Amino acid sequence: MAENQIRICQFIKLETSNGKVYYYQNYFIGENKTLGGTPYSFVPFEIDGGVSSLNADNQQVTLRLPASEYAVRLVELGDGNRLSKLVVYTRFINAAGSIKSGGLDEYYVGIGASFSDDTIELRFRSALDGVAAGFPARTLTEENVGILPLESTLSLR
Amino acid sequence: MAAKFPNITPSSRSLTMGDLPSKVYRAMSGATVRRAFGNKKTGYVMKLQFKNLGDDVSVRGGTQKTVKEILDHYCEVNGTFDTFNLGRGLLKGMGTDSANYFAGTATQSPEVSWRYARPPEVQSVQAGLSNVSVELIGEIDA
Numbered sequence: 001m002a003e004n005q006i007r008i009c010q011f012i013k014l015e016t017s018n019g020k021v022y023y024y025q026n027y028f029i030g031e032n033k034t035l036g037g038t039p040y041s042f043v044p045f046e047i048d049g050g051v052s053s054l055n056a057d058n059q060q061v062t063l064r065l066p067a068s069e070y071a072v073r074l075v076e077l078g079d080g081n082r083l084s085k086l087v088v089y090t091r092f093i094n095a096a097g098s099i100k101s102g103g104l105d106e107y108y109v110g111i112g113a114s115f116s117d118d119t120i121e122l123r124f125r126s127a128l129d130g131v132a133a134g135f136p137a138r139t140l141t142e143e144n145v146g147i148l149p150l151e152s153t154l155s156l157r
Numbered sequence: 158m159a160a161k162f163p164n165i166t167p168s169s170r171s172l173t174m175g176d177l178p179s180k181v182y183r184a185m186s187g188a189t190v191r192r193a194f195g196n197k198k199t200g201y202v203m204k205l206q207f208k209n210l211g212d213d214v215s216v217r218g219g220t221q222k223t224v225k226e227i228l229d230h231y232c233e234v235n236g237t238f239d240t241f242n243l244g245r246g247l248l249k250g251m252g253t254d255s256a257n258y259f260a261g262t263a264t265q266s267p268e269v270s271w272r273y274a275r276p277p278e279v280q281s282v283q284a285g286l287s288n289v290s291v292e293l294i295g296e297i298d299a
Contacts, residue, residue, distance in 0.1 A: 006192040029197045029297055030268065044299040066299070097196055 007093035010047055011035050012063070014074065017083035022074065027093060035089060035099065043070075047088060049124075059126040061088070061108060064119050071120045075113045081122045084110035159234040162271075162293075163226040164246040168208035172259055175201040175269070175295065201263045201295030202274065205247065209286045224287050227277055240270035240298065269295040 009027030016022070025033050025040035032039040049061030063086065065071040078084030090104040108124035115121075142148055175198035182190045210224045234241050243264045248256040263269055274294040281287050 004188070004190045006190060007196075008192065027195060029195050029299075042299070093196075 005095070007095075009033070009091050009093050009099065010045075011040050011089040011091060012045070012047075013038075013087040013089075014078075015085040016074065016077035017079045018077055020077065028097070033099070035091065060111075061106075061124050061126070063122040063124065065122070067115060067118055067120050075115075075120060075122065078110050078113075078122070081110040081113035081124075084122075086110065086122075086124050159239045159241045160230060161242045161244050162247065163222065163230050164244045165207055165210070165222045165226065166246055166249045167205040169206040170247065170251075171202075171204045172263065173202040175199045175263065195297075197268065197297055198262075199269075199295075199297045201269060203243075203247070203264070203271075203293045203295070205291045205293070207289040207291070209282065210289055212281075212285050212287055224279055224289055227289055227291065228279075231273060231277055234272065236276065237273045240272050243271055243293070263295055268297060270298045271295045 007027065009025055011023070011025045011033075014022045014024070023038055023040040024043040024045065025035070026043065026045050027033075028042055030042055032041050034040070043065065045063055045065045047061055047063050050059040065074070074084075075081055086108040088104075088106045088108070090106075092100045092103060094100055106126065108126050111123050111125050113120060113122045140148060177196075177198055178194040178200075179191050180194070182192070184190075207222075207227070210222060210227075212224055214223055214225075230241075245256075245260060245265065248259060248264060251259070260266075264271075271293050274292040278290040279287050280290070
């Protein structure tokens, strides 16, 4: 009756703005588990959010961690989680504790973080194609537009 | 890790085994699917009752274990916050096989951290003597 028992382990690869990469998993308590040749250490995190929709872009997910020292450090290193990259590998585990082949791989970019008294939430988006009219995002500087106006009434010609 | 729980043999004891953290999806048909969120059992509960403990050390020539030992320990481990070890004495009176099993999987397992589930309850039963109820919880610390 294995079909009515689900064991899911989420492996995350989190790259902060300084290029440092962290590998964590949330199922095998207190263990290092190897996926694709890389050891993932245990961290009690949870992830929730959308996986797909008809619009197919910009899914938001939230990575929730206890507000411990390493989690605060992760947020700082990711510049408030605006410059971090996240890969989530969702894998099914069999009754013997082995990782089954296949699974879901998702890629996200950081968009911010929030703190509460006991948790830290890192928020991510799945794609860059949802920025619509703002793409490519450019900053007006004196170098590319000349003298900058003192008010927001701009017209592009 | 703070000081070990006082070595006082309980008058009665109940130990509830831990369980895998899981959730149940129950369909309208009644069919269930369970999802496990970890690979280790947690949430062990030990309820201890100490009857007729002395309120003062002087009871029975100063050899009596006292209520104060438990209350001192409770303060030392910062109430329900810090973890501590349990001595084998808490399993006294249990058969060897059962005691070995509980010690190995729960009370003395290095994977299980014990703390007070709630503050100890002291009930005065007669002058100088009290009953103390203690509930401990064994969990896996991240």
